[in-house]
Amino acid sequence: MSSIAIIDYGMGNLHSAAKAVARAVEDTKVFITNHPDEILAADRVVFPGVGAIRDCMSGLHETELVEVIGQVSKQKPFLAICVGMQALMERSEENNGIDCLGMFRGEVKLFSDSMRDEVHDEKLKVPHMGWNQVEQKLDHPLWANIPDRSRFYFVHSYYVDALDSDVIAGATDYGVQFTASIAKDNIFAVQFHPEKSHKAGLQLLSNFAHWNGAF
Amino acid sequence: MGLAKRIIPCLDVDNGRVVKGVQFVDIRDAGDPVEVAKRYDEQGADEITFLDITASSDDRETMVHVVEQVASQVFIPLTVGGGIRTIEDIRRMLNAGADKVGINTAAVFNPEFVKEAAEKYGSQCIVVALDAKKVSQEGEPNRWEIFTHGGRKPTGIDAIEWAKKMTDYGAGEILLTSMDRDGTKIGFDLELTRAISDAVNVPVIASGGVGELQHLVDGVVEGKADAVLAASIFHFGEYTVEEAKKVMQDAGVEVRL
Numbered sequence: 001m002s003s004i005a006i007i008d009y010g011m012g013n014l015h016s017a018a019k020a021v022a023r024a025v026e027d028t029k030v031f032i033t034n035h036p037d038e039i040l041a042a043d044r045v046v047f048p049g050v051g052a053i054r055d056c057m058s059g060l061h062e063t064e065l066v067e068v069i070g071q072v073s074k075q076k077p078f079l080a081i082c083v084g085m086q087a088l089m090e091r092s093e094e095n096n097g098i099d100c101l102g103m104f105r106g107e108v109k110l111f112s113d114s115m116r117d118e119v120h121d122e123k124l125k126v127p128h129m130g131w132n133q134v135e136q137k138l139d140h141p142l143w144a145n146i147p148d149r150s151r152f153y154f155v156h157s158y159y160v161d162a163l164d165s166d167v168i169a170g171a172t173d174y175g176v177q178f179t180a181s182i183a184k185d186n187i188f189a190v191q192f193h194p195e196k197s198h199k200a201g202l203q204l205l206s207n208f209a210h211w212n213g214a215f
Numbered sequence: 216m217g218l219a220k221r222i223i224p225c226l227d228v229d230n231g232r233v234v235k236g237v238q239f240v241d242i243r244d245a246g247d248p249v250e251v252a253k254r255y256d257e258q259g260a261d262e263i264t265f266l267d268i269t270a271s272s273d274d275r276e277t278m279v280h281v282v283e284q285v286a287s288q289v290f291i292p293l294t295v296g297g298g299i300r301t302i303e304d305i306r307r308m309l310n311a312g313a314d315k316v317g318i319n320t321a322a323v324f325n326p327e328f329v330k331e332a333a334e335k336y337g338s339q340c341i342v343v344a345l346d347a348k349k350v351s352q353e354g355e356p357n358r359w360e361i362f363t364h365g366g367r368k369p370t371g372i373d374a375i376e377w378a379k380k381m382t383d384y385g386a387g388e389i390l391l392t393s394m395d396r397d398g399t400k401i402g403f404d405l406e407l408t409r410a411i412s413d414a415v416n417v418p419v420i421a422s423g424g425v426g427e428l429q430h431l432v433d434g435v436v437e438g439k440a441d442a443v444l445a446a447s448i449f450h451f452g453e454y455t456v457e458e459a460k461k462v463m464q465d466a467g468v469e470v471r472l
Contacts, residue, residue, distance in 0.1 A: 015286070015310060015311070015312050016286060016312055016314065019286055019287045019312060020290050023287070023288075023290065050336075050337055050339065050340075051336065051337035051339075052337060113416050117217065120469075122439055123416070124218075125416055125417055125418045125419075125441055126416055126417070127338065127339060127387055127388075127417065127418070128218065129339070129387070129388065129418050129441070130218050130219055130220075130221050130261065130418070130441070130442070131218070131219045131221070131261055131471040132217060132218045132219070133217070151219060151471045153291070153292060154218075155292075155339045155387075156339070157338075173217055174217060174218060195290060196290060196291055196292050196314060197290070197291075198256070198290055198291055201290060202290060
């Protein structure tokens with residue numbers, strides 16, 4: 001039986017992610033862990049994240065998982081979700097500026113509070129909360145059986161602005177066009193919550209469980 | 216194309232059972248919250264909200280089990296409101312699988328609780344529920360106040376100022392219920408909805424008064440709500456969520472179909 005480790009670094013509620021992954025895939029052991037050995041031994045790794053980036057980064061340092069994440073993301077299929085994706089960038093504007101893992105070039109920026117939807121003549125609220133469309137920018141196994149521009153559930157006030165366009169796997173419009181998904185080698189990262197995104201989300205998680213890395 | 220306006224069915228749960236009656240054509244026992252949630256999920260609900268109206272705090276554990284069961288079968292965001300008074304209440308609901316919690320009366324009596332909750336769990340999971348009632352007389356400029364105890368007790372707090380304060384304190388979303396309209400089926404208080412939506416920068420969910428599908432459109436188009444919440448029009452099988460979305464789409468509102 002293959003296994004998926006969901007990394008627990010003190011960021012609270014990981015049950016949603018675990019339940020959705022377990023539902024999306026059969027014959028797979030899904031477990032939540034903060035033990036480096038268990039993470040290193042898993043076939044696939046999910047790196048979730050909720051809350052503020054400062055707490056996220058300090059959680060990673062306190063649990064001494066920074067090195068483990070660097071290692072497993074090179075060795076096996078690695079899925080980062082929401083703040084987990086933001087943590088892969090160089091730096092975030094949140095909490096007066098926080099250095100992140102720097103696995104991808106680019107920053108995490110705050111949505112402007114003066115964005116407007118000119119078509120419907122209304123302001124765009126922050127956080128960006130709800131179902132928005134993701135334009136698939138790369139042909140990737142994790143998009144298999146998911147129609148282009150499918151809607152996924154987002155909830156975030158900061159967005160990723162990736163510098164290298166060749167790693168952008170998905171893009172979404174909300175006042176600006178931001179990086180909704182990143183892919184490179186064994187890493188796939190999403191700003192939205194696949195575990196809360198109904199059929200499209202479960203399909204993505206199922207694709208991840210069947211993906212052997214790279215593409 | 217962009218962000219969709221959300222439709223959120225709301226279920227009142229008393230001691231583990233959906234109350235106020237829910238009827239689906241092909242389901243006999245519609246009092247089971249898990250069955251009801253699954254059905255709304257299949258119809259295309261964008262989120263589901265549970266309001267725990269259990270009177271006795273001893274029975275609140277029941278709600279935790281309801282949330283656990285729903286969360287393992289329904290993969291859209293779940294909000295739980297009612298009886299959320301402590302950080303421990305929030306922790307239990309989030310661990311059970313809720314994505315957001317609604318804080319209502321506890322915020323009025325202890326605003327710092329909202330701040331504490333948002334700092335601990337992040338604004339994205341803190342919904343502050345506002346029960347507002349019009350207090351201005353005819354001919355006067357509109358003024359709404361926050362009421363507690365199901366709309367019976369005035370607090371003297373101005374609803375717009377309160378909404379701003381709660382977002383400053385870290386509320387990630389406002390669930391706005393017009394106590395004048397709740398249960399009337401004559402539509403949302405659109406002036407109230409628009410006033411609150413214009414005053415804050417976080418999403419606003421309109422609630423209270425929906426009797427027909429056009430009211431949902433009005434809430435979004437005229438009230439500028441980011442999401443609409445309704446209970447009875449879906450419960451009694453009058454309309455499905457899918458039908459509601461079609462009507463909204465025909466009116467030019469962006470929805471997730």
